[in-house]
Amino acid sequence: MTPLVLDIGKLHPLLKRQIFKYLKNSDLDDIREVDFISAVNDSYLNYERDKELFDHSTQLNDREYAEINQQLKLEVTQRKQSFEKLVDAARTLEVPVGFTVPEFNENNLLGLVEFLKQQIIYQKSIEDQLIQAKDAAEEATRAKSEFLSIMSHEIRTPLNAIVGLVYLMKQEENTPVMVENLDTLQFAADNLYILINDLLDFSKIEAGKVELEYTDFNFKQLVHNIQKSYQPKADEKGYKVVLEADERVPDTLIGDSLRLSQILSNLVSNAIKFTETGAVTIVYKLLGVQQEMAQIEISILDTGIGIAPEHQQKIFELFTQASSVTTRKFGGTGLGLVITRRLLQLYKSDILLESTVGKGSRFYFNLELEISKTAAPMKEIALIDAESSPLEGVRLLMVEDFIINIKVASKFFARWKIDFEIAENGLLGVEKARNNQYDLILMDIQMPEMDGYAATQMIRQFDPNIPIIALTASATISDKTKSSEVGMNDYIPKPFNPNDLFTKIAKYAGRQL
């Protein structure tokens, strides 16, 4: 081993002192070459380093433990506060009979937890009961709406025949007595029809099943049509339905045109019903436009019997008219205004009333409708009984099982010069659709052998494009949704409005009106 050369300056200070103290001066020269001193010095330095590292890490540990301690103290405090809050909360709980309330203190955490556990079990049992009750109620509602749906179908199907055949009979040459009888029959059938629709509507609204559509429609045209369609009724009484339009209202608005015309029809027909002389006036005014929303006020004024102040709120209640005398004299169910109000509530609006007995009434409401950015939709064209029918030569298949419905529709189709065929059930309908060329198909929904949904799905497998229009007596929203799901293009509720039927056939057969 090579001897190490010691640098005295690099000796550990303590060792240096000891060397100078205990060794003779003469030894010092030798020290530079003494491995022994070097080994001892290494040991001294190592111990020094060891001690420093240890002291340093002890300091760090102390600091770390202080932090941990602080953290623990904080946690203990938080735990204490949490416990107190928990106890406060536990004390507010209602204690059911038979519960033992333990002593709440920090040493009895288990007791508190057990108490809360029992409370949760208790609350859970109450919740279960509530869920059961809710399920039962929902089941009852479902059964009710199902019942209504079935009943409406059962009633509408024969009614469809009555309405349709009366319409056709009135086109024929009749004796005056026959004309009068037919008028009465039509009046009764119409009333029954309105009643069924009202009942169905009401039950749908009650079940929360009515949602507004938001599509473009021509507001002015819609009101104009209402005015025109009620004029014949007013004519019977010898007065006019007057329209005071505000031209500033934008042409095309976004909303549910079907529901809006329902609201207006209700109010206008009411007004005519209770007015013998004078006029019924429809007024709409643009109140303003804010952020692409048009604010419109619509009023229906009449010069009828009026409503006494004490009855003014009652008429909006279910199955209530102003007085029992009114009911006897004018008929009706009292559903119309309730439905009108509920529909307006969907628009976040409400119906208001000003009335003086003997002078007349004013029903009015505000609507806020978004202004459409697209062009106005095509004008509705009412056309029946034209000399040369625009539907001439349209190839149409009607799938329908009910013989009276077939008869009614057949007469219209013949009148419109449509080239049509009939299939008595879904299965036959699919066969005919497979083997023949048609421009469109009218499809009943409820049929023996195969219903209209199944038939449509089968037809769609080999002909994805042919227009299929559902023609059904079950006029519920869910039917409408389902019909589009299976691939139907449109929907006409029965008893159909001939005008509507004509327009839809024209539209899907691609005929210009």
Add this chain to the structure above:
Amino acid sequence: MKITQSFFAGDRWHNLDTSEGFSAEQAQLVMVFGERTLLEQGHWYAHFKETYPAASVLLCSTSGEIYQSAAHEGSVVATAIQFEKTQIRKAQASISNYQQSFEAGKSLSASLQGDDLKMIFVLSDGSKVNGSDLIKGINENLSAHVSVSGGLAGDAARFEKTLVGLDAEPTEGQIVAIGLYGKDLEVGHGTMGGWDVFGPERQITKSSYNILYEFGGKKALDLYKEYLGKYASELPGAALLFPLSMKISQDAEPVVRTILSIDENDGSMVFAGEMPEGAYVNLMKANFDRLIDAAATAAEQTLLNPDKKPDLAILVSCVGRRLALGQRIDEEIEAAKEIFGEHTFMTGFYSYGEISPLATGKCDLHNQTMTITTLTESK
């Protein structure tokens, strides 16, 4: 077992000691440990092939050679063994990258399998091989009663390249293994570090194989510097003096991991072995007395019977110990020598990683330990 030992220093060979009746022609195994640059200069294998024509020759570069109860540098030490009953077989694998380590280990132990296989002695490249994977691969095929020991070749404190050879001049990327067979061979193992842990135990929170990014939720290098205090300025040079104690789970045996390099940019540290996330680690520091005592303890662990001293003791100690103990490094060899006594031949080297079974269980890669393997043939 008959042995002869010699060393090469100052440009010539020096004979150390020779058992009575040793025959160079009948020697089966020669272990050669030498300084890397010196190994690169000579035709060492040719020399031994001529001297011991029947023997398998293992050559391995070092961070210091062990003979004459002392640590040496710039020399070569050769130990030729003539077994009386024990059979030997050899196996070799060479790899070019870390990823091949596991497969290399597997193939080595597979080719050495045998009914009376007693132990495998492995010498591996110390810079291209993933020691942890290599040992996992070796263990894969072995039954529990076969022990494995050895070490990773060293390169002084340079960490440039390491050399290993089997019956050829030593080169990089080599792993060689000798299987020892027969029931007359007794094998002893001892491993001890003697480093002191300090500071609290922490869990590894972010790592990638042998790169440690975070432990205890803090950047590894930051935490190191915090605990080293004024000695932090000695990094990275002093890294070998502050290894980490690492255990896979709370009740696992701890192993020591040496720092190979540090990255000041991202605060990460590279260690000489796997540092899995979730493992528990402690900082360590050197206490000279305990390091030296540990060498004695490792020697004692090898003795099954305190009165029966082994024929040969192979000491594989860590380069980190050498750097820590400095001039006093000889004392750890002397401490082992005191246990074995005059009649046991001692050889060995300072390495980049020690391979040894722990007191219980399979063999593992260690750092910073004195690892001793003893061989005795019953007479």
